[in-house]
Amino acid sequence: MVFALLAVVHCRGGSGEISGTVLDEKKMPVIGAVISVSSAGIVRAQTATDYDGIFVVSPLPAGSDYELKVTYKGYVTQIVKNIIVRDGSATKVHIHLAPDLHEFKEVVITTYKAPLIEIGHPHNIMDAGIRHTGITNTADLVSVASPGVHVRHGESEAFGGRVSTTTFIIDGVEDHATAAPAEKHGGRLTSGEVNDFSKWKLWKDLSKGELSMYSNIWSMLPRHRYTVLLKSKDNTPLCNARVLLRDKATDCVLWAAVTDNTGKAELWDRIFTDSNKDHRIYAELRYRGERYKIRNLRPFSKRINVLNLPFPCDAPKGLDVAFIVDATGSMQDEINYLKEELYDVINKVKDSLHEHEVRLGAVFYRDHGDDYLTKVSALDNNIKTTVDFIKDNNAGGGGDGPEAVDDALDVALNRLEWNKDALARIAFLILDAPPHDQAEVVTRVHDLVYEYAKRGIRLVPVVCSGSDKSNEYLMRSLALATNGTFIFLTDHSGIGGHHTEASTDKYDVSFVNELIFRTICQFAYSTPCDQVMMQIADTLKMSNEPARDSLVKLAKDTVKKDTSKYVHMKFYPNPTDRILYTEYENVKGNIYVSDISGKLILKTEADKGGKMEIDMFDFPSGIYFIKYEDEKGVWLSGKFILLR
Known part of the structure; x- marks a missing residue:
């Protein structure tokens, strides 16, 4: 479905723009959809949609007929023809994409x-x-x-x-004209994600059960968690505040972290020890030369520790992204495909995140005794530098299983020159083998992980074929310790060797380029200081009842369907300034709220009366999701905006 209208904006003389939104079948924003604008059969410009599904193509010469093409893996391509661009005006084009059921079945499900x-x-x-x-x-x-x-x-x-x-x-x-080789643009490797912050209870169960033996191998157990949330006087998130977890008895620093784009810092007690001794602890906060303390610090299981500071809204624009890539011989089966995926991610970042000051960098590593140990391309705003570096490096060497992961982490930490004032600092660790497990290497990994957390650099492991459960446990622990998430390649693509499925209850399969790009968008989203956000419907609904066409088919097949047990929920107003009202049917147990990165931040038990108020007083302005898991384990999710 396509809707077009004209709205006057200030554009450069003799030119205009085409802008709009791309939504999916659930009217949710499509992130990273490729937008191509052409005229007279020639592509004039390309861009991609941002986190809100918004795109802008500008400037375009006025007075021409344009064709706009929207492509996104798993969805039917949309083409809008005969678009007129007028001088000093913006032509608005709003696209609703429909799933390509044939492609979806082949690529994602089977x-x-x-x-x-x-x-x-x-x-x-x-x-x-x-x-x-x-x-x-x-x-x-x-x-x-x-x-x-x-x-x-x-x-x-x-x-x-x-x-x-x-x-x-x-x-x-x-x-020369009948056909040409397909362009390399990613979208071939499939992947899943486990964000243990969004499945915290499950992680605690796994780390004490199925994965418990590996905590002894790596002497690492992220379990004793404390979350601090900082808000400005304008009720917006405050990022880049330094937060220290201290022992009251000795005043020693137990952990250090930096608040992220949502204003939260994750702190860990006894992460590198199996001691059962509880510390009497407090949190110290440092921001713009001032110091504050939270003396009655509560663990995450009790609450999120919220503090308002007397500072105005601040929304940094810097974004540093680095790719740390295992280039040993065991990666040979997938590294060329991975490079294609990274090219696509880089192009999406360049085309979509215009408001950010983006710098990209890369580290390729092998093992001791190989042709080289590490190669570095420093963080740079010249995107081509990173692309050329990735193109010039291939897999080789290695062969003994564990690799020099610790050396790669050290080089990426200390030689890339991270921007301490950036909104987000993200390091994707792409590998298929863990570091060596000698005691001195494990201790070095501990020290490096602490430094990553201390500097606010989020580690996002991307685990490839040949990895095992021990490596999975370590990588998920690194992600938790540094406020990241865990990505793993899957067998659905048919590319590479066998991929070990992550230990979790369920996961969605996505193309890895889209998942990496989505992760960057989630970590780099910030609430605008002027709080100008896209207005969405005042009242939204979610349900697990089959779509109408499915019910029609059931009726034709004379199958009786009891609809009395389906979950129905509506929530309003949207945006809200504090209270989110909910009305529901067949909802039992807990209703959750998560932030834009997927972290669960609030849990409340559904009232039996079918109505409930969710108080968002403690949380800053931003995008949130209300979530509910039905009796079959299917999660329902709805997006709402908090404007304080």
Whole structure:
């Protein structure tokens, strides 16, 4: 569905813009949708939607007919034609994307089969080997002829062009126009995420049960958690405040952290020891030369510790993102695909996060005794520098399992020159093997993790094929300790070796480029100081009842459906300045509220009367989600805005 209207804005003389929103079938923003604007068959500009699904293409010469194309993996491509751009005006185009059920089923739900053709390897594929693909014509034949591939089918044959060419040979005749090799743009590797902050009780159960043996190997147990939330006098989050967890008896610093884009800092007691001794603790806060104390500090299981400081709203624009990549031989099966995914992420960041001052960097590492130990590309606002560095590095060496992860973490921490005033500092640790487990290495990892947390650099491990449960436990612990999240590749893509599924109750499968980009957006979102946010419907609803077309089908099949047990919930007003009113049916147990990064921040038991008020007084302005898990374990979620 497409809606277009004109609104006057201030644009440069002789030009205008095309802007608007992209929403999915649930009217939720689509993040990272690719927007292409063309005229006369030539692409004039490209961008991507931001966290709110908003895009702006500007400036565009006035007086031309434009075509706008919206693409997003798993959804039907939308094309809007005959768009007029007028001088000094903005043409608004609002897109509703519909799921591509065929692609969704093949890519996300069912288990992938290995690709017919592996890119970069010479192949000869005969008729019997590809008959199951349904190829019946020359165009389809060419579509499977990747660079370096010879395909024979019946009386026809095709040779894919070399990587550097666009030439195809069909039945002995060169063809430059019929087809060209597909562009490398990511969206091939599949992945899942476990944000243990959003499943805190489950993590505590796992760390004491299924994964408990690994806490002894790595001498690391993130369990004793304290959360501090800082708000400005304008009720907006305060980021980059330093928060120290101190022992009252000795005044020693037990942990140090920095408040994130939501104003929260995660503090840990006894994370590197199995001691059962409770510390008498308090929190010390340092912000703009002033110091404050929270003496009656309560653990997360009791509450979030909230403090208002007498400072105005501050929304930093800096964004530092680094990729720390295992480049040993065991990564050979996936590293080229991963590089494609990273190129796509980098382009999305460049095109979508215009309001941020983005710097990107990378560290590639191997192991002791290899050709090199680490290679570094410093954080830089020249995006091309990082892209070229990633292109120039490949996998090799290694081979003994554990690698020099500690050296890579050290180099990334101390040589990338992180911006201490940035809104977000994120390091994606992409690997398939843990560090060595000698005592001195484990101690060094502890020291490095503490420094990452102290400097507010969030570690986000991305675990690849060949990893084991021990490495999973360590990586999830690193993510918790540094306020990050945990990403793992899955077998759904059919690429690479076997991927170990994470220990969790359930997870969604996403393309890894989209998941990494979404993580960056979540960690880099900030509440505008002027609090100008996109207005959404005053009253929103959520339900687990099947869609109307499903009910119609059931009726046609003469299957009786009892709808009395479906969950129905509505919540209002939206935005709210404090109280969120809820009305519901068939809701039992707890209703939760999470922040934009997925952390659960509030839990309240549903009142039996079918109505309840959720008081958001303690929390700063921003985007939040109300969540409920039904009896079948399906989570329902609705977005609302708090404007204080």
